[in-house]
Amino acid sequence: MFGRHSNPSTLFFVGQDEALEKLYNAITSCNIILVGGIAGIGKTYLVAHFAEKLQREYAILWQDLTSASNPEQILLSIAEFLKISFEDEILWEALRNPTLNEVQKLTIAANSLDKHGCLVVWDNFDLDSNLGLVPLVLTLNRVLRIGRLIVTTREFFELGDAFNPIFRFTVQPMVQDVGVVLMRHYMNKLGLPRQSNEVLVEAFHRVSGHPYFMSRLVFLGESFDMNDLVNALPQFTIEAYNYIQQRILSQLSPSARGLLRNLSNIRKPFKISAIDFSIPDARSAFNELQKRFIVTRQSQGSEYYGIHDLVREFEISQMSEEDIKIAHGKAADYYHNLARKSYSDVLELVLHRIEAGDYSRAEEAANGLLGSALRDGLFDLVIDTTNQIIARNLPFSLGMIYFSRGRAFRLKGETEEALICYRLAERNSENDYIKESSLLEISSMLTLIPENGNSLGESLSILNNLMNSNYLSIRISALTSLGYINTSLEHTRSLGFSQFEEALDLSVAEGLHRNVMQINLGLGAGHLRAGSLDKAIEFLNRSRIAREEIREIYGAQDIEADYHLYYLLAQAYRGQRKLEEAANSRRECVEIDRNYSISDRLATSLFLYGQDLCAIRNYAIAEEVFVECLDLVMTISPEEPSQASVVEWLAVAKWYLGKFEAAVEFILEFVFLNDEATLTGPRHIVTQQHNLQNRDIEERPNFVEVRGDLFHLLILPDEFSLEDVNRWNETVIKRRPELASSYNPILFSGKT
Structure with missing residues (x-):
């Protein structure tokens, strides 16, 4: 928290x-x-x-x-x-x-x-x-x-x-009358003897009506005569404040004062377990601080305690640099031993270790924090935390810090920033494994930034050098990366497949589940590019099964890899005309984007899913999907799909649901949204059912698409005529004259 x-x-x-x-x-x-x-x-x-x-x-x-x-x-x-x-x-x-x-x-x-x-x-x-x-x-x-x-x-x-x-x-200083009432209120709570108005008025003026210092004066009244206290106050306000602080703290036992100094270095409200790492016999000292309202419970029933900022600042100002370092070490021990730690707790642990000069344990805690945040997808937290650590110019290796920072930028899609961080990780690490892991990531980033000169050549050079690594996992990852690169190029595809197969055999033998999953995904993508759809589907499904096993074992999920997997499966199934399977895979892409609010990509996923639903003639759900897609497109204006493209397909879904006039309106709107000069002709062709030469519609796969994506075939039931289509067209234009077109946006066809 x-x-x-x-x-x-x-x-x-x-x-x-x-x-x-x-x-x-x-x-x-x-x-x-x-x-x-x-x-x-x-x-x-x-x-x-x-x-x-x-x-x-x-x-x-x-x-x-x-x-x-x-x-x-x-x-x-x-x-x-x-x-x-x-x-x-x-x-x-x-x-x-x-x-x-x-x-x-x-x-x-x-x-x-x-x-x-x-x-x-x-x-x-x-x-x-x-x-x-x-x-x-x-x-x-x-x-x-x-x-x-x-x-x-x-x-x-x-x-x-x-x-x-x-x-x-x-908030202004209290007026005199209210200040006097406040001090009397405190005195009654503490059971102190009544004081004259003159004494309380003088106390009020000596502290310039400051509520906190009025309350401190009253608490001193438990040990000293109030009249003597007021007379002893310095005339200058700041000096009076310091005097009150000194007098209060001088009344503490040495153990209570020592505990207060240690607790004052804890920035957040703390649990009572913080005293266990401070001084011997801390419980009685803590009770003393509570009794004097120097340490107070945060709220009724709360397990957290706090110290007023003015007390904390004063105490720290009285401590030597060495005492402050020791106090930070005790604060770090408190956070380290918390049974349940929030991200804030672990960040405080890291910062206290740093301020205590305990750099090796600070580095260990920081790496643990960053690893957890990356697994939870909290990439901005990783970037902010690494900012804080790097800015301190600390005397320990920052290799893993930069590596985690690079991973956060990569997963946010900020490739160039990620590349910079991975280069810094490789340069700053004293650990060979981190150096080589950074080089792996550098090679991957280079393939994603093709405009960087000879980026592919540099990437291949890095990967070939890493094939000589002493770490098997690095060699497997290098082989896998080489497989991805080489299967993407037609003239090296066979080499890429052999590299994938070698990496897969090594990963299976070593029980490296994540590598097995990644390699199967790469093999599926490679075979898809090669046009081997059966093999592509086989390896992609192997990757899917491995992914589900990993999620069950580790509870981890890589949403980008999941999306890529189902996107490729949809393509492969569509290529095989397994349209139900393609639609199901596309639905998984939609659910990933919807669950994680990936709005820009969700628009595309919905658009493609709607097309697949039309292909299997599930127009009712297709209509819902296109409507959701259209709302999203009009809200966020992504690069793809365009509003016109969604409207074009929504017209098809409406038509086959028997909503003919609405379909005609969307056809007209499609033309309206496009520049007529860029349209070579109608995109929608209407033909009557009897023109299909008595062929069963169910035997006509993808009957909605004609000549690729250029035309949508809209079949008109025989109970309607082409004159009805013209009538719907005129009705829409009468209601929305801006949709009138210079040519008829609907083409009528005879026998098909």
Whole structure:
């Protein structure tokens, strides 16, 4: 979990009626509220109390930005919240989708929060650390209708491109009367003797009405006379604050002070198990910190605790560099020993290991984090995490860091960025296996960037050198890559097949399941290119079976490889006129794209699936598929298919469902969407059923297609005449005159 889902407790909240009223008024008309003010002025307390009052109206998501500084972490936290609270996994799946860009993911997040009526609170926003969140703020501002975002910050930030009004509210120091009431409230809670108004008024002015330091003064009143405390306060406000901090902390036992210093270096709210790695007899020291309200539970029933920012900052300022390194080491041990770790926990583990100077274990933890994120499809998290690690210029090998970064870019389809990272991985690694694995990836990337000069030659040179590797798995992968390259070229195809077969024998002998799956896929693709459809289908089905076994054993899924497999199967089955099997394979492509919200490719998958459904005369489902495809095309405007192409085929489905007038309208719209000058003639030919020379329609495979893809044969039942077609044409044009064409877009045919 990045940040906490529940807001902090406001047990001692008092006053602030005017501020609350302004927030109530603002939240009815503005979807974003910025709450500003100096450190400790009570921003978090005010917003937490406000959020408590809104719990019946909104689902509250509280995110502490001190432990999450970028969009990837925040989006993961939102996705987790939506899964737990509403069983809504749409955002989670979107984050795992490599084809979605940042804008699409931000929009999905905003729509999901709005759908469930969520109030999101970002506590401790800092423009320097959280600048990357501004696009999400703007997206929420544009999208939210029901949901709301509240941000607490020490310094307001500008949002010049805001679509809707944003309310800014500055928390002011308390007025004297409210401050006195607050101090009396604390005293009553602690059972302290009543003080005169004069003493409390003087205390109020000495700390400039700062709520946090007023509360600290009252807590000191448990040990010291309040009048003496107030008289001893320095005249300058900052000095008074430091004096109060010093006096409070000087009352702690050495063990409690030592525990506080160690805990102050933990950036996130922590579990009580954090004390187990700090000092001996930590339990009594922890109880002492709790009793003095220096460490507080995050909310009623929460298992997390926190320390006020001002206490944390003060304690760290009092520590030596060596003490800070030791504290980071203890924090890392706490995260390492958590039974269940989130991505945020492991990232904190990595950063604490780095700050403790424990670089070897930092590298080990980082590699584990990146591997898990890659398996879960969280490629943006991998890229962001590697950014943070690389920017620190650390004294350890970055080979695996760059390799993971390259894999993330590759799976996102950013080939050139991936190539750069793999070259850096090969250059920076001290591990021969990582070096050679990087070279394998470089050779693969080079074949995907043909404009890079002699990229194929360089790729082949790398692979031939790797055939001498000491690692069998590297040699098998090199053989497999050579097989892919050589089977794609007609003059080296036989060599490619022999390389695939050799790699397959070695993989089977070594029990390398993933290699077996990949090689069978390559053999299937190669035989498909060679026109050997039976062999292509045989090897592709072997790959499919191996893929299912791997998924059952490891729980892993490669959605791109799955899509490629079913795409090739559809082509092979279509080539054999096994149209049912082709349609079933195409449906798998659609389901992959639909489940992972790969919108651009989904449009193409739907279009091809609809064509296959027409080929097997399943026009009812074909109509649904083309309608979905058309909606998608009109929404996202992909390069393929065009709106006109979808309309062209939708007319066919409508026709064979007996929706003749609707079909004619789509035929006319097809011509309208195309430039008439580019059309050589009609694409749809109508003939009456009796013109088929008494041949059974069921015996006419692909009867919808005539002369390849140039014409669609539309068979008109004998109860209708060609005059009916003209009448439907005239009716549509009367209703939609813009569809009138300079020539008749429907060709009438006699005997066929």
